[in-house]
Each structure stands twice: as structure tokens, then as C-alpha cells.
Amino acid sequence: MYRILVINPGSTSTKIAVYEDEKCKLLEKVEHSLSDLEKHPNLMDQLNFRRENILMILKKHGFKVEDFDAIAARGGILPPLKSGTYIVDNRMIHYLKYDSPVSHVSNLAAIIGYELGQGKIPVYVTDPISVDEMVDEARFSGVPEIERKSFSHALNIKAVCRKVALELNADYEDLNFVVAHLGGGISVAAIRKGKIIDVNNANDEGPFSPERTGELPVGDVVRMCFSGKYTKQELKKKFVGKGGLVAYLGTNDLREALQLAKTDEKANVVVQAMAYQVGKEIGGMCAVLCGKVNAIVLTGGMAHSNEFVEMIKSYVYRFAPVFVVPGEFEMEALAFGALRVLRGYEQAKEWGVVDEQVS
Numbered sequence: 001m002y003r004i005l006v007i008n009p010g011s012t013s014t015k016i017a018v019y020e021d022e023k024c025k026l027l028e029k030v031e032h033s034l035s036d037l038e039k040h041p042n043l044m045d046q047l048n049f050r051r052e053n054i055l056m057i058l059k060k061h062g063f064k065v066e067d068f069d070a071i072a073a074r075g076g077i078l079p080p081l082k083s084g085t086y087i088v089d090n091r092m093i094h095y096l097k098y099d100s101p102v103s104h105v106s107n108l109a110a111i112i113g114y115e116l117g118q119g120k121i122p123v124y125v126t127d128p129i130s131v132d133e134m135v136d137e138a139r140f141s142g143v144p145e146i147e148r149k150s151f152s153h154a155l156n157i158k159a160v161c162r163k164v165a166l167e168l169n170a171d172y173e174d175l176n177f178v179v180a181h182l183g184g185g186i187s188v189a190a191i192r193k194g195k196i197i198d199v200n201n202a203n204d205e206g207p208f209s210p211e212r213t214g215e216l217p218v219g220d221v222v223r224m225c226f227s228g229k230y231t232k233q234e235l236k237k238k239f240v241g242k243g244g245l246v247a248y249l250g251t252n253d254l255r256e257a258l259q260l261a262k263t264d265e266k267a268n269v270v271v272q273a274m275a276y277q278v279g280k281e282i283g284g285m286c287a288v289l290c291g292k293v294n295a296i297v298l299t300g301g302m303a304h305s306n307e308f309v310e311m312i313k314s315y316v317y318r319f320a321p322v323f324v325v326p327g328e329f330e331m332e333a334l335a336f337g338a339l340r341v342l343r344g345y346e347q348a349k350e351w352g353v354v355d356e357q358v359s
């Protein structure tokens, strides 16, 4: 039996799990309020806060770090790479600490795991956020100096596609999906025969989310940048962390927004607008697949809300059957990735080895 610690810091929560082989023995999600997060404005400031949450949960359930055979951490924002399971080494840690192009909390997962493992326990990441399987046409932004980037909830997107393929009694690699991961960040992806051939960059593009603006009118962004009213850091925070529901309604919690919407017309329109933008993005990804879509899948934390799901379905139900897979299967997918390596079924990839990189 292999015991695996799974750690998954997300933008609004920190998820911790303990797996013994395929069995989940513990799954806890610590949700972080806006005020909690605002005490740690910079990503690295969250390192101790997130690690203490993980150690607190382990202690509460009588686990010590040395009890584990491996640590499975959510993969952060590395250079574009292929799907798979990677061993965490000091080169990856250095990159995540100092060179990652995007300051996203998932970058902390491998750092925390590596610190906890102290070189005695192997740490793995599976299907990091920067998994890149985009077709060439998807990489064009409209200006040569800017290439679109594949930053998404690739781990959960692939995991829920496999689950829906099982429900459809078909092979994952034979189907086409459009998946909307509705979390603190939102990814809407076109999956053709198992590959994420296009997806909005969940930090910079796509629908607005609980805490992000998503894509913005570029001319207005330029005017804002040169208005003299904001520093670069303030603007980055305004777009990621203080955008979306936080900007309009002062909360990153869809449940609070829905509660407000019951009595406040503005809040109602804001939530409807988020669903509208998700629906529009899904429609676009259906076009990427030339309309050949076996299933549309709604997943992530916000998919727990039937009300929000119905708003989105009203826009897209005619395109393909809609499956709702609330929450995420990231913890299971991370644990299983590590387990495949521990059992010798799969060789852990080494990050930075050329043939694992995407040009």
C-alpha cells in the first residue's frame, strides 16, 4: 500500500487529501475569505499561510509528513509542457519561485511539497496548469509579439472528460468535449480526441470569474495603464484577484453573490452576465470543434450551484448534451498520477528535458 499526501492550493481554497492506493482516506477543503487573502497580497507571502493550513489538517487527523510515500502537488505555471506526471526537483522549484510568468497560487503547491518532503519523500506534479496541446491556429493573438498561452485547469479538465467518457461507455481519445471549469478561475476548453486543442488563458482571457476580469477591451486597458492612476502591481491585482465578482459585488463566493441577487437587481445582472460570458465562450469552443461535440461538461466549484448551471445551460443546451460534474477531480488525478509512478507503471518525466517541452 502506498500513502500519498495531495496538496492543491486554489485561488479561493486550499484542498488537502490523503490517499492509500486508490482509496481517499481524507479530503478537506479550507476555504479562504477575501479578508484572509488580502492579508497576503503577494503570492510568496501566502507560502506560510497555505503550508500552516496543510499541517493543521494533517495534525487534526493524526498524520505526520514522514507517514507518506509520496507527495502529489498541483502543477503550477511552468513553460509549456506535455501532459503527464513530473518529478519535482530544485530546478522546478527555482523556476516556480523566481521565473514563472504568472503569479498563481498553484505555483506554491510544489514548493510546499518539496519543503515538506525535505528530499526524503518524492514530490510529483501531474498535468500542470501549463500543459499545452493547442493547435497552431489557436496560438495567434493578433499581434506577432504576443502568442496566446495555454494556462488552464488541464488536470481537472482531462479528469472529468475521462469520467464522462466512462458514462458514455466510450474511449476518452475517441470523443470531443467542451469543458467549462468554473472555479476561482474559469477555463473553457475544446478537447479533440483527448487533446486540449484550444482553451482560454484562465488568468488573462475568457469569461470574468469570481476574482478575475477575463478578457477586457484592449483600448480601455491601454487607457487605464497610462492614466497615471494605477501602478503596474495595482492593475495586475485589479485584473486578477480583485476582478469579476469581487470588483462588482465585493465577494469571491458565488453563494454570497446568488444570495445578494435575490434582493439586489444589480447583483442579479452581474451573476447572469458571468453565466452569459461562460455560455458565449462555450459556443466559441463548439465552433473550434466544427460543431462535432459529444458532450459539454460543467465542472469546478461553481458547478455545485444548480441555479448558476441552469443559467449557463440555457445558452448551450442545443449544441450538445450537457453533463454537470461539480467540484473537481484534481485530488484524485494528482494521487493517481503519483501512484502510477510509485507502482512502476509510468516513468516520471523530468521537467526541462527537451522532448517533454512544447516548442
Ligand SMILES: Nc1ncnc2c1ncn2[C@@H]1O[C@H](COP(=O)(O)OP(=O)(O)O)[C@@H](O)[C@H]1O
Pocket (backbone or CB within 6 Å): 009, 010, 011, 012, 013, 014, 182, 183, 184, 185, 210, 252, 253, 254, 255, 300, 301, 302, 303, 304, 305, 327, 328
Ligand atoms: N457548493 C457551492 N455552491 C456554489 N458555489 C460554490 C460551491 N462551492 C464552491 N463554490 C464557488 O466556487 C468558487 C471556487 O471554486 P473552487 O473550484 O471550489 O475553488 P478554487 O478555484 O479555489 O480551486 C467560489 O466562487 C465558490 O463560491
Ligand SMILES: CCCC(=O)OP(=O)(O)O
Pocket (backbone or CB within 6 Å): 009, 010, 011, 012, 104, 106, 129, 151, 152, 153, 183, 184, 185, 186, 202, 203
Ligand atoms: C490559471 C489556471 C488555474 C486556476 O485559475 O486555478 P484556480 O481556479 O484554482 O485559481
